[in-house]
Amino acid sequence: MRRRVTALALLLTATALPLSAVGPAQSAPGPQRAAGPGTDHAADDPFTADRTNWFRQDRFGMFIHFGAYSNLEGEYPRPDGTVCRNAEWIKRQCKIPTAEYERRARSFDPADFDAGAVVKAAKDAGMKYIVITSKHHEGYAMWPTKVNSWNLRDHSSFDKNRDILAELKRAADAAGVKLGFYYSIWDWHDPDFPDPATFPKYEKRMYAQLKELVDTYDPALLWFDGEWDTEDPHNPWTARDGERLEAYLRGLNPDLVINNRVGKRRVVDGDYGTPEQEIPDAPVDGQLWESCMTLNDHWGFARYDRNWKSGQALVRNLLATTSRSGNYLLNVGPDARGRVPQPSVDRLKEMGTWLRTAGQGDAVFGARYGGLVEEPDWGTVSRKGDTLYAAVTRWPGAGQPLHLRARTDFAVKSARVLGSSQRVTVTASGDGYDLTPSGAATNPTATVIALKVDPGRAARPGDGKGLKQEVFDNAELSGAPKVTRTDPAVNHSWKYTGSPHPSVAADRFGVRWTGSVEPRRSETYTLTTVSDDTVRVWIDGELVIDSWNPHEPRVDKARVRLEAGRRHAIRVDYAEQTGEAHMKLLWSSPNQPQEVIPSTQLRTR
């Protein structure tokens, strides 16, 4: 509870400040003033929070890369007559002088941008949210920002009365599609960006632009990029800058979903991880995740790029992502006139057709990691409620079985092929089950076998209130604790400036949690810690996680057998030396999706 009070106090302080006092260039910007010993930035558990619920259910979104670079359509004819090709990185990669780049942006006139058509293309594909570039690395704002004139209103040939972000917001709202904004921290245009001495001036403008975006368009999500260490131009962005920005944004709107590039793309930054152009081969430890990917080989429009992925590959990517509890953010790049390329629209339509056929979308929307079984080499398995969706990409020959290796005990009550009346024979076999369909695949992309499963009954949620927490003013956990109380969950993000209690400084403290943990099922659980600087975990007196060398934010895991109805003794020791401080304790099992261990299952003894 104490944490909530702190977070709320931080919020009130931030919002109560006059606008002029908010922003990094001030001597003490709002969020920073509120932070300090006693501050905890972990407002909730993204795995279970109401705030992130839509993001965890929706699974499939549209990324839109659209900017001044779109006007070049990926080609820069050099003065020497040769053509340099790129897309959204064209200014940097083709070394286009700023004056020349600005001149090219003058003629940008995306008059054919049709928000209704864009939203319809997303909706037809089955996409539930849209994330559009409000500002890419080139620094060009796609809305009429008041912060500078390097934007689509003031530096283009576009209709001065139009605002494509407002149009998109209206169309998305009307269609029940969520809207989010991509925003690049790295900025090639603002002269104050690269020099650490002037960077605070840039940062102040960045805060002002983000406030405009949040206040004007009420986005559901912010997708940061350009947070990495790089040169040309030099990027001064630090994890400390990330701490302050994230706190500022959550002060503006506590419901925002924010990706991990708001900080330094680590497991402790923002709400979710952002693998790019790749799909992790298993559920990601310690954070929600979303894989972003192009439809061809570029994000921005590139008129020469015809290397489109097939609808089949895209559907399979979506299935792979969902079956590992991730989201899929698939990109379109409108052309200079603002039109989404027809090959993109065609492929999105193919995906939508597959998803709408025979309820196959149930394998994706609201679904997650299959958990009960190992991922087979013949497809992917997702779970929604007590249904497993086995999406078969390699259909077996007549009479041949598909084998599923079980990760825990469960019964299969029925099996059927979506969109087919054929029978599926299920037999216990070796380490799991054989599924033998009686007929052919229904389609060449993925044929879905829906299995009703009975995982056995889980115990009712416990009535625990949390663990006993002792806070020490030293990293050795020695002497009498400064604070002793009940902590509802081990879910803390003290970062640089915060600490567990106002009486404990932000560096050199220790925390010990003791009590018991009671699972709702008898299963092998994976305990996961996300820690910085050090952590040790004991279960029933046995040291199962020993990560006592000071480290950067890091994930450690242990597999432990826990029995329903039993209170397993737990002890967690944590120490913070200097720098950032983080400590989370999560669990997962074949039946339990990853989450911070909830207070109901924790007791002080």
Ligand code: H79
């Ligand atoms: O907005 C999209 C990309 O423009 C951006 N992120 C996605 C969402 C992105 N930034 N960097 N990258 C993607 C990958 C970086 C690749 C790099 Fe390079 C390799 C940077 C420098 C070497 C590619 C090749 C860019 C320049 C040369």
